[in-house]
Amino acid sequence: MKIFNSYTNKLETFVPHHPNRISMYVCGPTVYNYIHIGNARPVVVFDTVRRYFEYKGYNVQFVSNFTDVDDKIIQAAKEANVPEMIISEKYIKAFLEDVVALNCKTDYLKPKVTEYIPQIIAYIQSLIELGYAYIIEGDVYFRVSKLAEYGKLSNRKLDDLIAGSRVEINEKKESPLDFTLWKKTEEGLHWHTSFSDGRPGWHTECVAMIDDIFGEEIDIHGGGTDLMFPHHENEIAQSLAKNHHHVARYWMHNGRLNLEGEKMSKSLGNDIKVKDLNIDLKAYRMFLLSTHYRSPLNFSIEALDVFVREWAKITKTVESLHRTLDLHDSLESNVIVTAGDIMEVIDYFLTSMDNDFNTPNALTALNQLMRSINQKMRQKLDYAWLNQALRAINDMLSVLGLEVPLIRLADEDRVLINQWEQARVDKDFALADMLRKKISEKGLL
RNA sequence: GGACCCAUAGCCAAGUGGUAAGGCAAAGGACUGCAACUCCUUGACCGUUGGUUCAAAUCCGACUGGGUCCUCCA
Numbered sequence: 001m002k003i004f005n006s007y008t009n010k011l012e013t014f015v016p017h018h019p020n021r022i023s024m025y026v027c028g029p030t031v032y033n034y035i036h037i038g039n040a041r042p043v044v045v046f047d048t049v050r051r052y053f054e055y056k057g058y059n060v061q062f063v064s065n066f067t068d069v070d071d072k073i074i075q076a077a078k079e080a081n082v083p084e085m086i087i088s089e090k091y092i093k094a095f096l097e098d099v100v101a102l103n104c105k106t107d108y109l110k111p112k113v114t115e116y117i118p119q120i121i122a123y124i125q126s127l128i129e130l131g132y133a134y135i136i137e138g139d140v141y142f143r144v145s146k147l148a149e150y151g152k153l154s155n156r157k158l159d160d161l162i163a164g165s166r167v168e169i170n171e172k173k174e175s176p177l178d179f180t181l182w183k184k185t186e187e188g189l190h191w192h193t194s195f196s197d198g199r200p201g202w203h204t205e206c207v208a209m210i211d212d213i214f215g216e217e218i219d220i221h222g223g224g225t226d227l228m229f230p231h232h233e234n235e236i237a238q239s240l241a242k243n244h245h246h247v248a249r250y251w252m253h254n255g256r257l258n259l260e261g262e263k264m265s266k267s268l269g270n271d272i273k274v275k276d277l278n279i280d281l282k283a284y285r286m287f288l289l290s291t292h293y294r295s296p297l298n299f300s301i302e303a304l305d306v307f308v309r310e311w312a313k314i315t316k317t318v319e320s321l322h323r324t325l326d327l328h329d330s331l332e333s334n335v336i337v338t339a340g341d342i343m344e345v346i347d348y349f350l351t352s353m354d355n356d357f358n359t360p361n362a363l364t365a366l367n368q369l370m371r372s373i374n375q376k377m378r379q380k381l382d383y384a385w386l387n388q389a390l391r392a393i394n395d396m397l398s399v400l401g402l403e404v405p406l407i408r409l410a411d412e413d414r415v416l417i418n419q420w421e422q423a424r425v426d427k428d429f430a431l432a433d434m435l436r437k438k439i440s441e442k443g444l445l
Numbered sequence: 446g447g448a449c450c451c452a453u454a455g456c457c458a459a460g461u462g463g464u465a466a467g468g469c470a471a472a473g474g475a476c477u478g479c480a481a482c483u484c485c486u487u488g489a490c491c492g493u494u495g496g497u498u499c500a501a502a503u504c505c506g507a508c509u510g511g512g513u514c515c516u517c518c519a
Contacts, residue, residue: 030518039519040519071517072517154514224519227519290457292459295451313483360458360466361460364466375483377483378476378483427478429478433479433480
């Protein structure tokens with residue numbers, strides 16, 4: 001399969017370092033607020049990547065961190081007059097609730113910065129010893145000039161960066177490009193080290209965690225394009241200095257989500273919280289997957305509405321297929337797909353996913369299969385075909401994280417539906433309407 | 446100011462050298478006891494303009510219009 005590697009800017013054949021095993025790390029949230037719908041994009045994208053790898057039989061070691069040491073958390077804690085931990089724990093919990101609602105898996109390793117302070121300090125210490133970092137008045141900075149390759153990931157030249165007048169002016173640093181590894185401070189959570197009492201900068205946590213957890217260059221590092229510079233560039237810089245590798249063999253970056261054509265971010269205050277969307281979030285997940293993960297995506301209520309309807313259609317089709325088979329006592333398990341038309345759709349689905357996770361085309365395959373299912377449901381029922389179609393569509397939905405919950409009919413429901421059918425045959429429409437109402441109220445129609 | 450990306454039907458969106466997938470909306474039709482659901486049919490000279498090529502939405506240049514990054518941000 002092919003993956004677009006942001007580091008080389010090329011579509012590359014993906015080969016994991018270890019056979020059957022894939023190591024993945026995705027930059028997680030800074031937990032000082034509820035996540036907005038843009039924050040949900042990488043979460044859904046990389047959950048889908050993981051699901052596809054697992055579908056293909058790989059054992060995926062998935063790690064995503066929580067940044068729980070940060071200026072904004074300190075500020076929020078001050079405002080609420082509580083310890084920082086209260087703030088971060090609250091929003092970690094909220095994050096996981098949103099993530100579950102988006103149907104993302106949560107059984108992955110979730111390291112927190114506060115749990116990784118010794119490793120982060122040790123990492124910084126090594127960088128100092130290797131001459132890649134220097135201490136000034138208790139602050140520790142990374143010496144960018146020592147690394148010839150700096151700027152390769154984000155594809156920019158050092159001269160341009162310096163020329164850009166927006167680079168922070170800090171008299172203490174050797175160069176304006178040097179970034180903070182450790183900040184001397186008495187404010188908020190801080191720790192004692194030989195350089196000073198303070199706390200880590202943002203850029204070391206991910207590499208320290210990856211180093212500790214995986215102990216080697218990982219297969220995939222993911223995150224939003226806006227993290228490419230400086231965050232990921234700085235991760236690579238530190239890793240090259242200390243471990244002589246680029247953190248990950250494949251770097252994946254998802255495009256931004258914009259709101260009505262404008263950038264959405266917490267700092268601009270125009271963000272919509274995931275928890276405020278007020279819809280079945282699988283519809284939102286589907287919306288996110290309807291555009292290729294690397295393209296920018298424009299959010300609007302109208303665009304989302306399309307997928308609210310689409311999701312309803314999927315739900316209805318799959319439920320109806322399952323119920324039809326159930327009603328006729330024809331549900332089979334461990335079905336193997338042999339029907340040519342279904343195999344063709346599966347093939348299109350897999351080819352699409354193999355091509356740098358082309359989920360829009362994967363959704364096209366899903367639509368094709370749905371149409372076939374709805375066609376066959378109006379004809380004389382072919383149970384073997386329908387079982388295969390159910391298997392196929394469930395597999396696809398599971399890869400995309402769009403599973404439709406299916407439950408077997410209770411005996412009383414089965415009776416009810418049969419009575420309704422009979423009443424219609426008998427043309428007893430008063431009874432039929434009454435039964436239909438009952439069935440409908442049970443959500444079985 | 447610097448770097449980079451994008452521009453396909455009313456809307457969303459694949460396709461990245463060989464004569465335009467899919468979805469939504471719209472219109473017409475079918476099915477149905479009434480409904481709902483569903484099914485069928487109908488739509489594009491691929492922003493403008495030069496060039497390369499037997500052949501370009503697809504490659505190169507210019508222009509126009511959007512967007513992202515350079516600062517915390519997913």
